[in-house]
Amino acid sequence: MDRIRLNDALEMSRLVYGMWRLGDDDNTTADHVRNKIAACLDQGITTMDQADIYGGYEAEEILGNALTPELRHRIEIVTKCDIVAPVGRYADARVKHYDTSRAHILASVDHSLRLMKIDHIDLLLIHRPDPMMDHFETGAALDEVVKSGKVRAVGVSNFRPWDWELLQSAMKTPLVTNQIEISLLHHTPFTNGDVAFHQRHGQPIMAWSPLGGGALFDGKHTALRARLSEIGAEQGTDDAAVAVAWLLAHPARILPVLGTNNLDRIARIGDAAKVRMDRETWFDLYTLALGHEVA
Numbered sequence: 542m543d544r545i546r547l548n549d550a551l552e553m554s555r556l557v558y559g560m561w562r563l564g565d566d567d568n569t570t571a572d573h574v575r576n577k578i579a580a581c582l583d584q585g586i587t588t589m590d591q592a593d594i595y596g597g598y599e600a601e602e603i604l605g606n607a608l609t610p611e612l613r614h615r616i617e618i619v620t621k622c623d624i625v626a627p628v629g630r631y632a633d634a635r636v637k638h639y640d641t642s643r644a645h646i647l648a649s650v651d652h653s654l655r656l657m658k659i660d661h662i663d664l665l666l667i668h669r670p671d672p673m674m675d676h677f678e679t680g681a682a683l684d685e686v687v688k689s690g691k692v693r694a695v696g697v698s699n700f701r702p703w704d705w706e707l708l709q710s711a712m713k714t715p716l717v718t719n720q721i722e723i724s725l726l727h728h729t730p731f732t733n734g735d736v737a738f739h740q741r742h743g744q745p746i747m748a749w750s751p752l753g754g755g756a757l758f759d760g761k762h763t764a765l766r767a768r769l770s771e772i773g774a775e776q777g778t779d780d781a782a783v784a785v786a787w788l789l790a791h792p793a794r795i796l797p798v799l800g801t802n803n804l805d806r807i808a809r810i811g812d813a814a815k816v817r818m819d820r821e822t823w824f825d826l827y828t829l830a831l832g833h834e835v836a
């Protein structure tokens with residue numbers, strides 16, 4: 542499994558396992574979570590993607606209950622903050638909102654450390670752009686959590702290039718990545734400037750919902766799915782692996798974040814890295830995703 546260096550203190554596996562749905566699994570026992578992580582590690586997938594809000598602010602604790610000190614040292618933990626929804630510890634919030642204040646970021650980092658029973662977060666992301674962001678305050682808070690050693694690297698999620706530039710302009714620490722939605726079902730980032738911006742600046746991009754959050758398999762994308770399966774069959778793998786390989790083939794260094802709860806599927810996430818994809822195959826799939834040939 543390829544590894545991507547994000548800064549002097551952090552390297553991540555090219556394929557990432559996402560834990561948004563961890564709490565939705567029928568089985569959230571520590572043993573089962575450890576089995577999922579073990580299936581990832583067997584393939585060289587060492588990076589786990591979390592967020593404070595996942596599972597109504599409970600998914601970090603589900604992971605924390607499963608982590609042994611030995612296991613913690615073998616993985617990188619990404620987590621996020623700034624979404625405040627009126628559930629769990631924020632049940633008193635009057636309205637769902639974003640909070641990028643220093644107080645919220647510092648408190649959220651401490652909650653994440655405590656719930657996951659860890660002494661540092663490998664990568665902290667601001668989850669969503671906050672229209673009320675005071676970039677000087679947010680930037681200083683992110684610098685502060687890195688300086689304190691609680692966080693190894695900082696980045697953002699769902700930011701547009703101008704959001705990134707605003708925040709970065711008020712920070713000493715370089716932002717290392719932007720986690721955005723990209724897939725065959727959500728390919729506008731390839732043409733709206735999002736991918737180009739980070740490619741230009743050499744920042745790897747994390748792609749969430751690389752299988753469209755499962756929508757790729759909902760029966761509405763028959764031609765695309767048939768072609769993915771055909772390519773998969775030619776190379777001894779399946780449609781999902783080919784869809785993820787479509788992201789891996791792009792020169793921007795995209796790190797797909799997969800979210801299946803199914804142990805058999807988790808054990809096959811790494812197959813995507815073995816798929817060969819030439820330029821014409823990439824465009825073949827892009828054409829089917831667009832619904833028409835390129836101009």
Ligand SMILES: NC(=O)c1ccc[n+]([C@@H]2O[C@H](COP(=O)([O-])OP(=O)(O)OC[C@H]3O[C@@H](n4cnc5c(N)ncnc54)[C@H](OP(=O)(O)O)[C@@H]3O)[C@@H](O)[C@H]2O)c1
Nearest residue numbers: 559560561590749750751752753754755799800801802803
């Ligand atoms: N930064 C953000 O704003 C943001 C937003 C959303 C997600 N994320 C991150 O991205 C991660 C991945 O998101 P995601 O879970 O939506 O990604 P995904 O991998 O595109 O979708 C996973 C979903 O697809 C289903 N699925 C996977 N393979 C399938 C197959 N072969 N046939 C049928 N169904 C299949 C899974 O069901 P099974 O479990 O049954 O396999 C699961 O429900 C999350 O865990 C989270 O870490 C970040």
